[in-house]
Amino acid sequence: MHSVYVEGDTMSQNPATFTGTAADGTALTAIYLVQPDANVAIGLVAAGDDLPRIIHWGRPLSNPETLLAAYDALKPQRVSGALDDTAWPSILPTQAESWIGEQRVVLRRDGIELFPKFTVTGMKFDGVVAASLDAVSGDSYTDVTGRARTTGPANVPGVAITARDEEQGVELEWHLELLPGGLARQKAIVTNLFGAEAGAEAPLEIGKIELGFPLPESASEILTTTGHHLRERSPQRQPLTIGRFEKPQLAGRPDFDASLLLTAGVPGFGFEHGEAYSVHVGWSGNSVLSAERLPYTQGVIGGGELLFGGEVTLDDAAGEGQSSYETPWLFGSFGDGLNEIAARFHSYVRSLHPRLFSHGRPVILNTWEAVYFGHNFDTLKALADKAAASGVERFVVDDGWFGSRRDDTSGLGDWQISQDVWPDGPKSLKALADYVHAKGMEFGLWFEPEMVNPDSDVARNHPDWILSPTAGRLPLQGRTQQVLDLTNPEAFDYIYGCMDQLVGELGIDYIKWDHNKLVTEPGSRRSGRPAVHAQTIAVYEIFKGLKTAHPGLEIESCSSGGGRVDLGILEYADRIWVSDCVDPVERADIQRYTSLLVPPAMMGEHVGASPAHSTRRETSQELRMAMAFFGHMGIEWNLLKEPDDALAKLAVWVAEFKKHRDWFAIDTCVHADSSDPAVRLDGMVMPNRNAAIYRFTQLTTSQTYPAAPVHLPGLDPKRKYRISPLDPSLDLEGLTNGQSTLGWWNEEGVVLTGEALQRYGIRPPSLHPQQAVLFKAVALS
Numbered sequence: 001m002h003s004v005y006v007e008g009d010t011m012s013q014n015p016a017t018f019t020g021t022a023a024d025g026t027a028l029t030a031i032y033l034v035q036p037d038a039n040v041a042i043g044l045v046a047a048g049d050d051l052p053r054i055i056h057w058g059r060p061l062s063n064p065e066t067l068l069a070a071y072d073a074l075k076p077q078r079v080s081g082a083l084d085d086t087a088w089p090s091i092l093p094t095q096a097e098s099w100i101g102e103q104r105v106v107l108r109r110d111g112i113e114l115f116p117k118f119t120v121t122g123m124k125f126d127g128v129v130a131a132s133l134d135a136v137s138g139d140s141y142t143d144v145t146g147r148a149r150t151t152g153p154a155n156v157p158g159v160a161i162t163a164r165d166e167e168q169g170v171e172l173e174w175h176l177e178l179l180p181g182g183l184a185r186q187k188a189i190v191t192n193l194f195g196a197e198a199g200a201e202a203p204l205e206i207g208k209i210e211l212g213f214p215l216p217e218s219a220s221e222i223l224t225t226t227g228h229h230l231r232e233r234s235p236q237r238q239p240l241t242i243g244r245f246e247k248p249q250l251a252g253r254p255d256f257d258a259s260l261l262l263t264a265g266v267p268g269f270g271f272e273h274g275e276a277y278s279v280h281v282g283w284s285g286n287s288v289l290s291a292e293r294l295p296y297t298q299g300v301i302g303g304g305e306l307l308f309g310g311e312v313t314l315d316d317a318a319g320e321g322q323s324s325y326e327t328p329w330l331f332g333s334f335g336d337g338l339n340e341i342a343a344r345f346h347s348y349v350r351s352l353h354p355r356l357f358s359h360g361r362p363v364i365l366n367t368w369e370a371v372y373f374g375h376n377f378d379t380l381k382a383l384a385d386k387a388a389a390s391g392v393e394r395f396v397v398d399d400g401w402f403g404s405r406r407d408d409t410s411g412l413g414d415w416q417i418s419q420d421v422w423p424d425g426p427k428s429l430k431a432l433a434d435y436v437h438a439k440g441m442e443f444g445l446w447f448e449p450e451m452v453n454p455d456s457d458v459a460r461n462h463p464d465w466i467l468s469p470t471a472g473r474l475p476l477q478g479r480t481q482q483v484l485d486l487t488n489p490e491a492f493d494y495i496y497g498c499m500d501q502l503v504g505e506l507g508i509d510y511i512k513w514d515h516n517k518l519v520t521e522p523g524s525r526r527s528g529r530p531a532v533h534a535q536t537i538a539v540y541e542i543f544k545g546l547k548t549a550h551p552g553l554e555i556e557s558c559s560s561g562g563g564r565v566d567l568g569i570l571e572y573a574d575r576i577w578v579s580d581c582v583d584p585v586e587r588a589d590i591q592r593y594t595s596l597l598v599p600p601a602m603m604g605e606h607v608g609a610s611p612a613h614s615t616r617r618e619t620s621q622e623l624r625m626a627m628a629f630f631g632h633m634g635i636e637w638n639l640l641k642e643p644d645d646a647l648a649k650l651a652v653w654v655a656e657f658k659k660h661r662d663w664f665a666i667d668t669c670v671h672a673d674s675s676d677p678a679v680r681l682d683g684m685v686m687p688n689r690n691a692a693i694y695r696f697t698q699l700t701t702s703q704t705y706p707a708a709p710v711h712l713p714g715l716d717p718k719r720k721y722r723i724s725p726l727d728p729s730l731d732l733e734g735l736t737n738g739q740s741t742l743g744w745w746n747e748e749g750v751v752l753t754g755e756a757l758q759r760y761g762i763r764p765p766s767l768h769p770q771q772a773v774l775f776k777a778v779a780l781s
Contacts, residue, residue: 014157015125020068022047022075029123030067033157034060038182038344040334043067044159049120050097051090051163051174054214057184057277058334076296087296089214091161091174092118092188101294102244104302106207107170107190116170118163127158127177133547133572134355141358144662145687149354156180169194170204181347184332185282186211191324192314204314210288211330212302215240215277219299221267222291223276224259225593230581230614232256232562233593240264240299246290248306252483252519252532253284253564260565260597261333262289263341264301270673271338272713278341279303280597282567283328285536302330308522308530328568338596339670339713346599346669349570353602356554356574360661361601362393362442363654364634366512369582369613371638373400373407377427379640381435386639388439390647391654395436396444396512401429403456409480413452413459415498433506444510445502449495449542450535451481451517458484458494464525465491467535475521483519486538488526496542503550511546513573515559536568543572556604562590565598575602575632582608582636583615584627585770588680588697591631592671600684601665605631607650609638619770621646622735625653625728626695626772630664630684633657656728660684660693667692670713678702679764685714689754692777693726698767706738706766712777715754719779723762724749726774735773738766751780 018030026047034041043056045067055070076086083098093099096117107114130153134141141149158177164170171191178184188211192204222240224247225233238245247259254260263269265276281287281303289303305328312325331348335341350357365387371379375397384395399405401422403414411418422429433443452459452466454474459466459482467483468474474482486492502508524531547553557564557573561580570576576598579590587605594603605628611618628634633654639647667684670692674681678701683694694712702708715721725745732738732745742765744750752762757777765773 015159016064017125018065018068023072028068028071030065031123031125031159032061032064032067033159033176033178034064035157035178035180035182036060038180040178040182040184042176042178042184043070044091044176045071046120046123046161047071051092051118051120052161053088053090057213057332058275079296082296087294089212089297089300091176091186092172092209092211094118101292102210102290103208104210104212106209108205108207109203111205114168114170116165116168118165118172120161120163122162124160125158127156127160127175129154129156129177129179129351132352132354133544134353141354143358143666145666149358154180164193166193179348180351181344182334183344183348184213184334185329186332187327187329189324189326190314194315202315205310206307206312206314206325207309208304208307209325209327210290210302210304211327212290212300213277213279213332215264215299215301217298218266218275219264219277221265221269223263223265223269224261224289226259227256229256229560229563230579231586231590232579233260233590235589235593240291240293242293242295244290244292246288248288250286250306252286252522252535253515253559254287254566255518255563256561258565259289260594261341262291262301262303263338264291264299269337271671272673273337275336276334276338276341277301278333278596280331280345280567281305281328282331282571283536284539284564284566284568285532287328304328304330305533307533311530311533331567342596343668345567345597349567349599349602350666352571353574357601357665360658360665361632363391363657364394364396364444364604364606364632365392365639366396366398366606366634366636368398369608369636369638370640373405375400375421377422377432380432383638383640384432384436384439384441386647387635388441390635390639390651391658392441392635394442394444394510396446396510397429397432398446398512399448399514401445410453410455412448412481413456413484415447415495415502430506433508437507442509443507444512445506445508446512446514447499448514448516449499450484450486450515450539452484453480454482455480462491464488467519467522467524467531469521469523471525478517481517483517483522483535485524485526485531485535486542487524487531487534492538492542496545499542499546500549503546503553509553511553511555512558512577513555515564540568540572547572562594565594567597570598570602575604577604578631581612581614582606583612583617584619584623584772585617585699586615587627588699591627592680592682595669595671600631600669601661603631604634605629606634606636608636620734621649622729623697623770623772625650626774627697629653629657629695629774630669630682633661653728656726668714672711672713674710676702676704676708679707679710681710681712683712683714689714689716689719690779693774694777695772695774696764696767697772698769700769707764709761709763711759711761712757715757715777716779717753717755717758719754719781720751721754721757721777721779722749722751723757723775723777726776729773729775732765732773735767735771736765737768742766
């Protein structure tokens with residue numbers, strides 16, 4: 001037996017370790033990680049020198065030493081017609097441990113599949129969460145409660161397992177961490193032990209490393225989302241049957257159809273109740289989420305990066321390889337209902353951006369749906385005046401300011417200010433930026449750094465900078481675009497240099513970073529290999545470089561709307577554009593299911609025009625403003641064409657948002673379960689539960705007329721709350737079909753206990769379809 005090195009194996013530490021012996025005499029080591037404040041723990045057991053198994057993921061154990069006994073309690077018996085050991089998945093199952101499901105470790109040498117058997121050689125404890133980009137040396141940030149936001153590295157309960165297959169020359173280093181909010185994450189590092197000096201057989205190709213978390217038997221239903229442009233995050237449910245369900249994404253980004261989470265739970269689990277388990281791959285390139293059961297096993301949920309053949313090769317003899325491959329983090333969240341699961345993700349994302357969450361988000365006006373490509377100084381100056389008068393604090397100039405970009409067919413990639421539209425002098429883009437700053441607003445600018453029009457100077461001068469399958473053929477176009485190869489150092493330096501220069505020259509405070517083309521046939525002319533993996537890392541490096549060089553710069557991740565939403569990009573991005581569809585009816589569920597991963601304060605939620613440009617649906621101004629209220633509020637609307645009363649109403653809602661936004665940055669986002677598919681109830685609850693604001697939305701007519709009482713999640717059941725309308729929603733004129741007064745819909749409201757509001761709820765106004773109102777709950781003591 002190989003010797004196993006265990007560092008820090010004392011029960012007093014977190015993680016705690018315990019040693020013992022199984023019934024068959026096998027030496028056992030149990031590892032217990034716990035976050036008591038988050039009410040989550042994970043337990044593993046390693047038998048001999050085999051890879052450990054996760055055997056507990058849920059609430060903290062009262063007697064964690066019983067993890068040792070769980071090995072014998074859970075180990076499956078041998079059964080007829082199978083292998084000597086019945087499948088019982090380890091942290092990375094292979095056929096050597098009788099896993100005959102989808103391959104989770106795909107490694108090849110010279111095109112030949114390897115079948116590794118990993119032997120554990122070491123264990124180390126404690127993980128370290130690195131400092132965020134927000135962490136400026138010597139700075140500290142406090143939120144609205146006065147609590148300091150962490151800006152430096154933090155130690156967390158963690159374990160690192162090292163294992164090897166000496167004969168096949170492969171080392172595995174597996175990391176598991178339990179973060180302060182209760183989010184678990186794991187990754188693997190694969191190293192080629194042979195090295196380039198070993199000759200022609202040395203290069204090790206990484207095909208796939210797919211990590212996972214085991215499920216209890218009761219988790220027999222899965223929830224994912226599907227979607228397309230203008231309709232992201234549409235939920236779908238199905239039983240977790242024997243077999244494999246997977247959501248692969250091979251467009252070079254997570255894309256609209258990506259399921260931000262794959263969740264498995266007890267049948268019928270919802271937002272408020274039902275034990276459930278979720279996974280997410282923190283990666284902005286190609287990836288897969290999966291749920292799988294064999295006839296011999298309970299379910300496993302997980303995922304990882306998807307790699308094209310030859311994309312990652314370790315110690316390539318030609319010098320193009322590397323010695324190790326590190327997977328993206330696979331995140332796991334456990335909870336009683338989706339609200340608790342989402343809160344764990346929100347806690348983690350906030351920790352990445354302590355400065356961002358130390359205060360509320362500035363109100364944005366983005367010019368896209370206001371003027372599209374119709375740029376000129378006088379129009380945008382006038383729009384900036386209207387924006388400032390409405391309470392806007394950040395003015396963002398969208399596509400159309402550069403090169404020959406008068407429409408979407410040319411100029412993309414030529415990141416020089418167009419003299420045709422923005423000539424040097426008093427009507428330059430610099431003059432507009434200065435004017436915006438003088439009005440007390442921040443200035444933002446749109447870029448699409450990864451893309452290029454074939455009709456552009458950069459494409460004509462550098463055709464080898466375009467990702468393509470061969471030198472003679474380009475991939476199928478999308479929106480008359482191709483993809484720049486940012487793995488080419490010359491292309492990378494050009495893009496970074498243009499952006500860096502413009503941020504400095506114009507005083508840009510905010511970048512709207514777009515990504516519109518699906519990344520298909522992504523061959524690099526420079527390396528001769530598929531390049532999605534390296535391209536994704538290059539994008540992260542540009543984000544990181546710009547934010548480091550320009551402290552305080554914020555960058556939004558937009559990808560034809562919600563096509564790139566993941567914890568990889570959110571490590572660097574300060575905001576995501578939820579969808580190109582700002583129709584508030586569509587946004588009700590798009591935002592609802594995006595908030596399973598992303599805190600509302602990082603979700604771009606804009607007030608648009610009526611009828612909506614994307615759907616031509618007409619909606620009330622009240623609905624459009626209410627639907628943008630909890631997120632990072634913005635305006636996607638030509639205010640120059642709106643009457644004074646509409647602008648005055650907009651200013652009232654913006655001012656109301658500003659009263660609450662500091663709390664929204666740290667509030668707990670909750671959604672209520674309802675048997676009525678026509679209504680939605682969501683809210684933002686203060687961490688101390690002293691107050692909350694709720695939004696009731698009537699999307700269509702209901703079977704119940706008037707609408708049934710709605711219950712309010714998140715309140716303290718023992719306290720009394722005064723429930724009353726939020727000021728902009730007090731006047732129901734034009735919104736309601738009720739023919740009598742609603743007794744509590746007035747400034748005084750009504751006082752009820754949190755328990756009553758949770759159990760029996762409160763009757764909302766009887767609204768016309770496609771209307772929404774906001775109301776507040778304020779604790780009396």
